[in-house]
Amino acid sequence: MKSRKTLLAALPAILLLLVVLSWARRGPTPAPTATPARPARGGASSDEFPQIDLARLKAERPVVKVGRRDIFEFGAAEPDPEQQRRAVAPPPTTLPQPVAVVPTGPPPTMAPRALALNLKYIGSLENGKGLKVAVLLTDRNEVVTGQTGEMVANRYRIVRIGIESVEVLDVGSGQTRRIPLKGN
Numbered sequence: 710m711k712s713r714k715t716l717l718a719a720l721p722a723i724l725l726l727l728v729v730l731s732w733a734r735r736g737p738t739p740a741p742t743a744t745p746a747r748p749a750r751g752g753a754s755s756d757e758f759p760q761i762d763l764a765r766l767k768a769e770r771p772v773v774k775v776g777r778r779d780i781f782e783f784g785a786a787e788p789d790p791e792q793q794r795r796a797v798a799p800p801p802t803t804l805p806q807p808v809a810v811v812p813t814g815p816p817p818t819m820a821p822r823a824l825a826l827n828l829k830y831i832g833s834l835e836n837g838k839g840l841k842v843a844v845l846l847t848d849r850n851e852v853v854t855g856q857t858g859e860m861v862a863n864r865y866r867i868v869r870i871g872i873e874s875v876e877v878l879d880v881g882s883g884q885t886r887r888i889p890l891k892g893n
Contacts, residue, residue, distance in 0.1 A: 828853075828865065830875045830888040841870045845888075 827848040834842045845853050847862055855861040857870055865877040873890045 828862065828877065828888055829891045831891055833870050833872075833875070843867055843870045843875045845875070846891075 829846045830843065831846050831852075832844045834844065840856060842854050842856055843861075845855075845861060847853060853861045855867050857867050860866050860880070861877070864880055866880055868876040868878050868885055874887050876885055876887050878885050
């Protein structure tokens with residue numbers, strides 16, 4: 710009975726020893742060999758392999774300037790001095806002089822009615838360089854952001870960003886509106 714218990718206790722060690730010995734006898738596995746390519750439908754022989762141009766590995770690669778811009782900073786990236794030297798100024802353009810238009814018809818009898826404004830001004834952000842970004846909320850609870858001069862919600866252009874309000878131009882009607890800061 711005692712020898713049986715000893716044999717059962719030693720059984721896992723014996724099995725492990727057998728597995729290791731069988732694995733060691735096998736030796737290293739041979740590397741896979743290349744099989745010839747199948748002949749193409751055109752009747753090419755199986756001796757033809759596609760050629761890989763290994764010479765292009767030694768070819769010089771273009772230099773990439775990584776990390777030139779902080780993604781958490783507002784505004785445009787710092788201009789590259791090398792590109793500034795190469796840049797050529799465009800020829801000056803002459804703008805046509807404005808022509809005074811004298812209305813000939815009767816004045817409009819009624820001012821255009823203001824459309825319902827579906828934006829709420831919920832705040833602004835400013836970076837160290839003085840660039841401000843207005844944060845607005847649409848009636849669909851979508852957050853839109855923009856700087857002065859940018860279009861938001863495909864309808865409004867931000868005219869001015871203040872501390873307690875933002876002025877937007879409704880591009881469709883041409884009216885400028887002041888949106889006060891909304892709390893909660």
